[in-house]
Amino acid sequence: MARFDSILDLVGDTPLVALHPLSPSPEVRIWAKLEGQNPGGSVKDRIAVEMIDAAERVGQLMPGATILEPSSGNTGIGLAMVARLRGYRLRVVMPDNVSIERRQLLEIFGADVVLSPGAEGSNGAIRLAEKLATEDPSQVMLFQYGNPANVDAHYRTTGPEILRDCPEVDVFVGGLGTSGTLMGVGKYLKEHKPDVRVVAVEPPSGELVQGLRSLEDGFVPPIFDPAVLDRKLIVRPRESIEWTRRLLDDCGIFAGISAGAIVAGAAKTAETMERGTIVTIIPDGGWKYLSSGAWTDDLDVVEERATRINFW
Amino acid sequence: MAVEVRLPTLLRAHADGAASVPADGATVGEVFTALVAKHPGLQGQLIDDSGSLHRFVNVYCNDDDIRYLDQLDTKVADGDVISILPAVAGG
Structure with missing residues (x-):
């Protein structure tokens, strides 16, 4: 029954939806978990x-x-x-x-x-x-970058939901921010289905951060365990915006710009596969990015804007 | 192999302000050695004292992070683009 005592009871248990129109091959299926369906609007x-x-x-x-x-x-x-x-x-x-x-x-x-x-x-x-x-x-x-509860949330909920709804999953593609989603889902899937490969998509934030004084100002989240990943890809701002548009145009999904980056990474991963199933994440909806002009303005203009405003 | 190396803002001062420089080598490690020979200010910025990739540097050969390929032994081909980026947080 869809009746709840608190809005917080609606966190999690998000739906998977097919992104088949974005797959380069009918033999490779891509499913995305719509985390924008969470009540606060994101994963x-x-x-x-x-x-x-x-x-x-x-x-x-x-x-x-x-x-x-x-x-x-x-x-x-x-x-x-x-x-x-x-x-x-x-x-x-x-x-x-x-x-x-x-x-x-x-x-x-x-x-x-x-x-x-x-x-x-x-x-x-x-x-x-x-x-x-x-x-x-x-x-x-609470320090999300170092808090084991960040990883636990995904190990306990996101990972099991994915395996329950898509037991045929071969590859999980997620975005790298704190690394919590990739660590939690990656560990859960590998423990329960050891052949699953985990691919991280790094948003191009490193290109946008102009103000670091030295490399020693860099940061690797303490919860990040490189051994969980099998591959790590970078997706450029322009590509991210293009794929955010494709999500809307081809799948009717109004998603945030990091989703564009992650789905671009999922499509690149699909190109390397003959057949199989990819599960990926759409971290949030597009509402918080309307001011980016991502869907309406000229691509060059949005790309330039993305060098000044952080959409990731 | 002739490749293009893209530098992050904070390393450009060591390469006469260039955002992108050409370099040669058969692997990412060789490309970095050639790069440091040409721009000595980059010494210690890319590779640490133990000969590994600097902890706070991410290096991509085209789209792929070389830590998940063959690290500094990752082979490069003519026309490849090597991007060097500082490790930053998200979230």
């Missing part, structure tokens, strides 16, 4: 619930506490939704060049947004959040 609702539940279990989060988190958007929005219902305050440290809609959503949910220099990307947001946490240790930083 990050899963980790928001899991990280807050885990922190409550160990007594790290007390009633009325303030949560502090670096996020370029979706994790912040998921946390804001959960925090609102559970009575926590939330401060999100976010690069100042992310799409305006993310900031608007955070503010609507009552989160306090602290901006970090956009030129330093998420690395800069992480550094600023760490500094703020040191200044006021009463704030609780």
Whole structure:
């Protein structure tokens, strides 16, 4: 029965939908998990619930506490939704060049947004959040990049849902941000179906982050385990936008721009296969990216815009 | 093999400001050796003291991260594009 006590009960159990029109071969099937169907609008609702539940279990989060988190958007929005219902305050440290809609959503949910220099990307947001946490240790930083609950959320829910709905899966293609989705789903699938291959798609954020002073400012999330992956691909901004359009034009799916990158990676992976089944992830819907002009403006204009505004 | 090497913003100062430089080699490692010979400022930026790829550098041969190919022994072909990117977070 589709009747629930809380909006949080709707997190997870998202549908798989065929992207067959985007496959280069009828022998290779591509299915996408529509994470934009989560109530907060993205895959990050899963980790928001899991990280807050885990922190409550160990007594790290007390009633009325303030949560502090670096996020370029979706994790912040998921946390804001959960925090609102559970009575926590939330401060999100976010690069100042992310799409305006993310900031608007955070503010609507009552989160306090602290901006970090956009030129330093998420690395800069992480550094600023760490500094703020040191200044006021009463704030609780859940730190998605290092929190095992991020991986657990996907190991416990996303992975099992994929195997339940698509037992014939041969390859999982996911996007690399914190690496939580790839680590959790990848570990679960490999444990239960050892032949499954796991492919990571890296969004081209490294090209957009212009403000790193040295390579030592780089960042590899502590939860990332390179052994879970079999292949890692990079997809360029222009391709990401093109595939975001193809998702809409050929499949009727209005998805965020990172979905375009991931699906481009899934299609490239499909080109290397004679037959088989790929499962991929569409992390969010297109709503938060309307201001990018991705569907309406000239491709060159959107590509140039993507060098200034972080759509990933 | 003649390849194109694309440099991230923070390494361009070591290569006279160029975003992209040509280099030769049969593997990514050889290409990097040739690159450092031409632009000594890149010494230590790509490869660490133990001879491995710098921890905070991701290197792509065309679309593929070389850590999941043959690392620095990954073979390159004429016209390949080697992209060097700093490791950054998302999320």
